[in-house]
Amino acid sequence: xxxxxxxxxxxxxxxxxxxxxxxxxxxxxxxxxxxxxxxxxxxxxxxxxxxxxxxxxxxxxxxxxxxxxxxxxxxxxxxxxxxxxxxxxxxxxxxxxxxxxxxxxxxxxxxxxxxxxxxxxxxxxxxxxxxxxxxxxxxxxxxxxxxxxxxxxxxxxxxxxxxxxxxxxxxxxxxxxxxxxxxxxxxxxxxxxxxxxxxxxxxxxxxxxxxxxxxxxxxxxxxxxxxxxxxxxxxxxxxxxxxxxxxxxxxxxxxxxxxxxxxxxxxxxxxxxxxxxxxxxxxxxxxxxxxxxxxxxxxxxxxxxxxxxxxxxxxxxxxxxxxxxxxxxxxxxxxxxxxxxxxxxxxxxxxxxxxxxxxxxxxxxxxxxxxxxxxxxxxxxxxxxxxxxxxxxxxxxxxxxxxxxxxxxxxxxxxxxxxxxxxxxxxxxxxxxxxxxxxxxxxxxxxxxxxxxxxxxxxxxxxxx
Amino acid sequence: xxxxxxxxxxxxxxxxxxxxxxxxxxxxxxxxxxxxxxxxxxxxxxxxxxxxxxxxxxxxxxxxxxxxxxxxxxxxxxxxxxxxxxxxxxxxxxxxxxxxxxxxxxxxxxxxxxxxxxxxxxxxxxxxxxxxxxxxxxxxxxxxxxxxxxxxxxxxxxxxxxxxxxxxxxxxxxxxxxxxxxxxxxxxxx
Numbered sequence: 001x002x003x004x005x006x007x008x009x010x011x012x013x014x015x016x017x018x019x020x021x022x023x024x025x026x027x028x029x030x031x032x033x034x035x036x037x038x039x040x041x042x043x044x045x046x047x048x049x050x051x052x053x054x055x056x057x058x059x060x061x062x063x064x065x066x067x068x069x070x071x072x073x074x075x076x077x078x079x080x081x082x083x084x085x086x087x088x089x090x091x092x093x094x095x096x097x098x099x100x101x102x103x104x105x106x107x108x109x110x111x112x113x114x115x116x117x118x119x120x121x122x123x124x125x126x127x128x129x130x131x132x133x134x135x136x137x138x139x140x141x142x143x144x145x146x147x148x149x150x151x152x153x154x155x156x157x158x159x160x161x162x163x164x165x166x167x168x169x170x171x172x173x174x175x176x177x178x179x180x181x182x183x184x185x186x187x188x189x190x191x192x193x194x195x196x197x198x199x200x201x202x203x204x205x206x207x208x209x210x211x212x213x214x215x216x217x218x219x220x221x222x223x224x225x226x227x228x229x230x231x232x233x234x235x236x237x238x239x240x241x242x243x244x245x246x247x248x249x250x251x252x253x254x255x256x257x258x259x260x261x262x263x264x265x266x267x268x269x270x271x272x273x274x275x276x277x278x279x280x281x282x283x284x285x286x287x288x289x290x291x292x293x294x295x296x297x298x299x300x301x302x303x304x305x306x307x308x309x310x311x312x313x314x315x316x317x318x319x320x321x322x323x324x325x326x327x328x329x330x331x332x333x334x335x336x337x338x339x340x341x342x343x344x345x346x347x348x349x350x351x352x353x354x355x356x357x358x359x360x361x362x363x364x365x366x367x368x369x370x371x372x373x374x375x376x377x378x379x380x381x382x383x384x385x386x387x388x389x390x391x392x393x394x395x396x397x398x399x400x401x402x403x404x405x406x407x408x409x410x411x412x413x414x415x416x417x418x419x420x421x422x423x424x425x426x427x428x429x430x431x432x433x434x435x436x437x438x439x440x441x442x443x444x445x446x447x448x449x450x451x452x453x454x455x456x457x458x459x460x461x462x463x464x465x
Numbered sequence: 466x467x468x469x470x471x472x473x474x475x476x477x478x479x480x481x482x483x484x485x486x487x488x489x490x491x492x493x494x495x496x497x498x499x500x501x502x503x504x505x506x507x508x509x510x511x512x513x514x515x516x517x518x519x520x521x522x523x524x525x526x527x528x529x530x531x532x533x534x535x536x537x538x539x540x541x542x543x544x545x546x547x548x549x550x551x552x553x554x555x556x557x558x559x560x561x562x563x564x565x566x567x568x569x570x571x572x573x574x575x576x577x578x579x580x581x582x583x584x585x586x587x588x589x590x591x592x593x594x595x596x597x598x599x600x601x602x603x604x605x606x607x608x609x610x611x612x613x614x615x616x617x618x619x620x621x622x623x624x625x626x627x628x629x630x631x632x633x634x635x636x637x638x639x640x641x642x643x644x645x646x647x648x649x650x651x652x653x654x655x
Contacts, residue, residue: 365585
């Protein structure tokens with residue numbers, strides 16, 4: 001992951017404009033997300049009543065969030081009872097320290113990773129490389145991104161922005177002979193390469209899709225089987241768990257597990273669903289000898305109890321990215337941080353405190369497609385609006401004064417009418433595309449409409465049509 | 466500003482308030498509730514509820530109260546643009562299309578069904594490059610469907626699409642549903 005792709009220090013407009021100018025990117029995104037949309041509709045149709053499943057899932061997540069502290073305690077107790085070691089991390093730094101300490105204790109030089117957005121969030125790879133470890137991402141998309149030194153542009157399809165020719169060019173960097181751009185051959189090459197890394201690894205790192213408190217089970221959902229290899233071949237397994245990614249019962253898991261792959265890729269179930277309960281037991285022949293679970297807060301607890309609490313119900317399926325008309329044009333890198341799309345535009349300002357982060361909720365036309373697509377019904381567009389309001393309370397004095405004046409003028413019918421006549425005259429006197437600010441930005445790619453000489457109100461009064 | 470409009474509407478005893486723009490109808494029916502919750506008095510909230518209950522979007526009102534009969538002579542290849550707030554916040558989906566079909570027009574489905582035009586209010590000037598790219602996709606889909614005309618129920622979407630189409634030199638006509646119905650009714654009369 002290169003910092004060039006994760007930066008909130010440039011403006012949102014600069015970043016998104018740069019992405020939009022890449023027509024190859026846009027067509028790659030459209031092709032991939034359209035395919036997901038088609039499959040998703042079919043997968044949802046398998047439910048007798050999809051809306052009922054979504055409502056139940058939403059309620060289940062709500063119930064978990066209300067008692068999150070108790071459920072996390074229960075999870076920790078169960079995890080310890082099945083032989084796992086639990087580490088609590090309040091911040092990204094604490095999380096990195098926990099992992100680094102485990103890595104150093106085992107002198108783990110070679111590390112394999114199964115895809116984890118949380119590890120991106122805490123910038124784990126860099127932290128491990130700093131202490132001399134060699135980290136290999138084993139999810140194919142994530143490996144491509146790692147080789148290209150980019151950041152994932154989608155939370156479940158990290159290399160969604162690349163077509164197969166671009167994938168070939170990236171993999172070619174570590175290949176000896178010439179690679180073709182036939183997907184099957186590229187996958188076979190990756191399998192051969194990665195298989196060696198699994199066998200040589202001293203330690204495996206994974207994320208967690210769901211942790212089940214009642215049994216202390218970590219559930220992993222993958223399509224490539226790399227998650228299973230990364231968590232069972234190396235002698236040590238470190239699992240990173242976002243503190244909200246927990247359910248209390250298997251019954252709740254069942255609901256969410258039915259929704260996650262359907263909402264994400266339109267699959268009724270993923271190729272691999274792994275449920276890991278503890279490390280290797282006496283007399284067992286395989287599995288890691290040690291299992292560590294790092295439970296990460298990193299700002300999440302500060303969302304609990306606020307108007308954004310429901311954001312913690314997010315199951316990271318990416319459905320909102322796939323339907324978002326803004327994401328479709330910009331891809332993930334325009335958003336500037338780890339999580340893109342509507343869910344990212346909500347999470348970024350909640351987890352990162354900066355001017356750049358506060359601007360990200362503007363990356364939405366508030367069309368509501370995200371809310372409609374969300375399997376757990378998070379009102380993302382309402383949250384985006386609320387976050388903009390929060391940011392505007394800290395906006396520049398000048399901007400606020402201008403809005404105040406506009407509101408005052410349009411609150412009086414005579415002033416409203418006068419302003420329309422003034423605008424109509426001004427538009428005839430000046431070339432709007434030369435007026436800096438909003439008019440010029442509108443004129444970038446669009447004609448500026450001329451206000452009618454006579455308003456609807458005037459015409460109505462005269463009785464003409 | 467909302468309060469001025471609220472007072473004006475609340476003081477009228479009209480049975481129905483018909484709004485010819487989906488976004489404006491959504492503001493009154495959905496977002497006023499939130500707005501006056503944040504910055505309003507009990508009286509504001511009471512009036513807002515009462516006004517919202519008798520506010521209708523144009524096509525919703527017309528469809529429910531029986532659309533006028535038309536001769537159905539208009540065969541212009543047309544795409545109907547579904548606007549986001551109307552579709553998702555108010556749940557008005559089939560009404561405008563039913564009305565449009567009553568004019569006999571050649572209405573065609575598009576590959577960008579239900580996709581945002583990219584206006585989004587200030588979004589259109591905050592991120593103009595993205596906004597324009599979004600309009601392009603909707604326009605390309607309309608042209609791909611062989612449309613000569615785009616009809617909508619939201620002036621803001623139509624403004625965005627028309628302004629972009631003019632810049633691109635697309636030969637597309639943009640009309641509010643009311644204009645199309647008015648034209649059909651006039652032709653029927655004559």
